[in-house]
Amino acid sequence: MSARNTVQRQIIQDALRTLANHPTADEVYDAVHEEHPSVGRATVYRTLGRLADEGEIGRVRINNGADRFDHQSFAHYHVRCTSCGRVDDVMIPLLDNVDEAAEKASGYKITSHSLQFDGICPACQRNEASPA
Amino acid sequence: MSARNTVQRQIIQDALRTLANHPTADEVYDAVHEEHPSVGRATVYRTLGRLADEGEIGRVRINNGADRFDHQSFAHYHVRCTSCGRVDDVMIPLLDNVDEAAEKASGYKITSHSLQFDGICPACQRNEASPA
DNA sequence: CTTTTTGCAAACCCTTTGCAAGACA
DNA sequence: TGTCTTGCAAAGGGTTTGCAAAAAG
Numbered sequence: 067m068s069a070r071n072t073v074q075r076q077i078i079q080d081a082l083r084t085l086a087n088h089p090t091a092d093e094v095y096d097a098v099h100e101e102h103p104s105v106g107r108a109t110v111y112r113t114l115g116r117l118a119d120e121g122e123i124g125r126v127r128i129n130n131g132a133d134r135f136d137h138q139s140f141a142h143y144h145v146r147c148t149s150c151g152r153v154d155d156v157m158i159p160l161l162d163n164v165d166e167a168a169e170k171a172s173g174y175k176i177t178s179h180s181l182q183f184d185g186i187c188p189a190c191q192r193n194e195a196s197p198a
Numbered sequence: 199m200s201a202r203n204t205v206q207r208q209i210i211q212d213a214l215r216t217l218a219n220h221p222t223a224d225e226v227y228d229a230v231h232e233e234h235p236s237v238g239r240a241t242v243y244r245t246l247g248r249l250a251d252e253g254e255i256g257r258v259r260i261n262n263g264a265d266r267f268d269h270q271s272f273a274h275y276h277v278r279c280t281s282c283g284r285v286d287d288v289m290i291p292l293l294d295n296v297d298e299a300a301e302k303a304s305g306y307k308i309t310s311h312s313l314q315f316d317g318i319c320p321a322c323q324r325n326e327a328s329p330a
Numbered sequence: 331c332t333t334t335t336t337g338c339a340a341a342c343c344c345t346t347t348g349c350a351a352g353a354c355a
Numbered sequence: 356t357g358t359c360t361t362g363c364a365a366a367g368g369g370t371t372t373g374c375a376a377a378a379a380g
Binding site: 200201202204206207236237238239240241244245 | 333335338
Binding site for chain 4: 069070072074075104105106107108109112113
């Protein structure tokens with residue numbers, strides 16, 4: 067039983083807070099590595115994974131692409147812009163009754179669900195409205 | 199505008215129908231390749247992708263793992279067993295109102311959503327009940 | 331004959347892993 | 356001290372791509 071308070075752990079969690087907008091592990095790595103060149107990529111991946119497992123941060127699994135991390139840890143849904151790749155929070159109430167329905171329909175013991183939206187973000191909507 | 203009726207295309211779609219239970223592209227490849235050793239892996243990936251884009255088959259994006267393909271093309275949700283990896287259909291009504299809610303909450307123009315359940319399949323539930 | 335599709339191998343992205351050295355408690 | 360964590364580089368899973376040859380329309 068551990069979770070040691072290493073320098074890297076702090077650096078990484080701070081970087082995540084600073085980046086704020088759902089960065090990928092690699093984006094966190096870039097930010098961290100710029101300030102602290104000695105920190106390795108594997109450490110960033112491992113540490114983000116641990117923080118997420120401990121519930122310190124959130125991990126957002128993106129359908130196609132790389133996982134993204136969220137300095138906020140409470141459960142909520144996300145949208146991804148299919149045009150620019152940006153990911154944002156979707157603050158709607160959690161669907162707490164679907165699990166039960168799915169359990170009945172499938173015979174599985176449901177442990178969780180993940181809901182991801184795809185769409186066009188406000189900025190890209192504007193760009194599409196006024197083509198090049 | 200194409201979609202040429204190649205031998206491979208037929209073979210691949212047939213294999214998918216035969217495998218039925220949400221195989222990965224690689225599983226389709228194995229099945230196809232066994233009967234038709236000349237068919238390459240890239241062709242299987244490309245063809246499944248095209249079929250899915252055309253709406254001929256369904257593509258199930260799995261949170262962590264490889265994409266899975268579904269000989270059925272109508273929209274429905276899926277569960278993945280976190281113990282054995284198996285994927286099954288979840289026949290509950292589609293959530294047609296969440297997109298609207300998400301749109302209001304996020305400012306995005308929502309085009310689709312994907313809902314994936316995680317749980318333990320009936321078989322694995324039994325195995326857990328009677329440990330080794 | 332033109333255009334798409336194929337097969338191959340190499341490349342690609344994202345992530346994990348083995349291992350020895352280093353840091354924490 | 357004993358154990359967890361780091362850094363590196365290599366390996367891994369899944370998928371895509373460049374290219375020349377083959378097939379479809």
